[in-house]
Amino acid sequence: MNRSSFIQQAIGLGPQWQARSGWFEQHPAELDRQAMQLAQQQSSQPPTTDTVAIPAPAAVTNVHMPTPAMVTSETAAPSTLDAALAAAGVTDHLEQPLSSPQPLVELGWDQLEQAVANCQNCQLCHTRTQTVFGRGNPRARWMLIGEAPGEQEDKQGQPFVGKAGQLLANMLAAAGLDREHDVYIANVLKCRPPGNRNPAPEEILACSTYLQQQIRHVQPTLILALGRFAVQTLLQTEQSIGKLRGQLHQYQGIPLIATYHPAYLLRNLPDKAKAWQDMVLAKQHFSRLSS
Ligand code: SF4
Numbered sequence: 001m002n003r004s005s006f007i008q009q010a011i012g013l014g015p016q017w018q019a020r021s022g023w024f025e026q027h028p029a030e031l032d033r034q035a036m037q038l039a040q041q042q043s044s045q046p047p048t049t050d051t052v053a054i055p056a057p058a059a060v061t062n063v064h065m066p067t068p069a070m071v072t073s074e075t076a077a078p079s080t081l082d083a084a085l086a087a088a089g090v091t092d093h094l095e096q097p098l099s100s101p102q103p104l105v106e107l108g109w110d111q112l113e114q115a116v117a118n119c120q121n122c123q124l125c126h127t128r129t130q131t132v133f134g135r136g137n138p139r140a141r142w143m144l145i146g147e148a149p150g151e152q153e154d155k156q157g158q159p160f161v162g163k164a165g166q167l168l169a170n171m172l173a174a175a176g177l178d179r180e181h182d183v184y185i186a187n188v189l190k191c192r193p194p195g196n197r198n199p200a201p202e203e204i205l206a207c208s209t210y211l212q213q214q215i216r217h218v219q220p221t222l223i224l225a226l227g228r229f230a231v232q233t234l235l236q237t238e239q240s241i242g243k244l245r246g247q248l249h250q251y252q253g254i255p256l257i258a259t260y261h262p263a264y265l266l267r268n269l270p271d272k273a274k275a276w277q278d279m280v281l282a283k284q285h286f287s288r289l290s291s
Helices: 003-011 027-042 078-087 111-116 152-155 163-175 200-220 229-233 262-267 269-291
Strands: 051-053 104-105 141-148 183-187 224-228 248-251 254-259
Touching: 078 104, 111 200, 111 229, 141 200, 141 229, 183 200, 183 224, 200 229, 224 269, 229 248, 229 254, 254 269, 262 269
Parallel strands: 141 183, 141 224, 224 254
Antiparallel strands: 051 104, 248 254
16 A cells, blocks of 8 residues: 555544534535434434434535545554553443444543553554644634654653744734634644654554544634645655645645744745745635635
8 A cells, every 4th residue: 555545544534523503504514514413313223412423424425535444443453452441431432342343432632632641553652652643722713733743842742942933923912813723733643753763654553533523523614734744644644835825725625824834944045935835825725715
């Protein structure tokens, strides 16, 4: 399996978006919410308060993606994920055979964060200081997605700290966005690759369910993907940022703008102007989508 196929397997899923109040009517998330409601009406198993039992894909008629093998609690390193879920207090799924076509377990936000904190689904658990779940407002309209924690992020448990984080904060402020209130920031990987090496495909696969669930919870109006790995992972492509930036993309029906990672910009100052152009483009699309 080549890298592109591997990553497609990792993220090529069709979440059933459940839009919250205020979501504009014509957004794809709203259309999927209606599909979700229809599927739930057909199901005899209502969701619990802690977890949402998502109907089997065959019962949903309006999803964005086909139904490849899902990277979820059913398929991703069952024994270690079971341990993480158990540590997070989620035990009901353990009664079901992992190989059976049972509804997927969707964790609540706190449970998801706890599952990440206890995760041992890939080798990065052995070298991390701590996991880095995310930062900002989980109900923000903007979601920023980067690559993986670096050295400082690994120490502090927060994404985008240090000089790269300050540059990002400055760019957000210049665009009129507060990084703690107006955006939610997460990474593709929740643990630091040693020596800040590139993420390995199997690590992206192992970690993908967490980012997918974060996106489902946040339900952003727009995603700003920061850096090559985030962009290529979310868009399932191996094209360069240079070719992908400057246009509107979609991730599972959510508008996405690709731009450079702040750490890259610190080493390549001339590209700051391009990153600012990307931010302006994102703002324009956000305004249009929100009107
Ligand atoms: S990188 Fe992701 S999958 Fe790997 S141990 Fe950390 S949280 Fe788990």
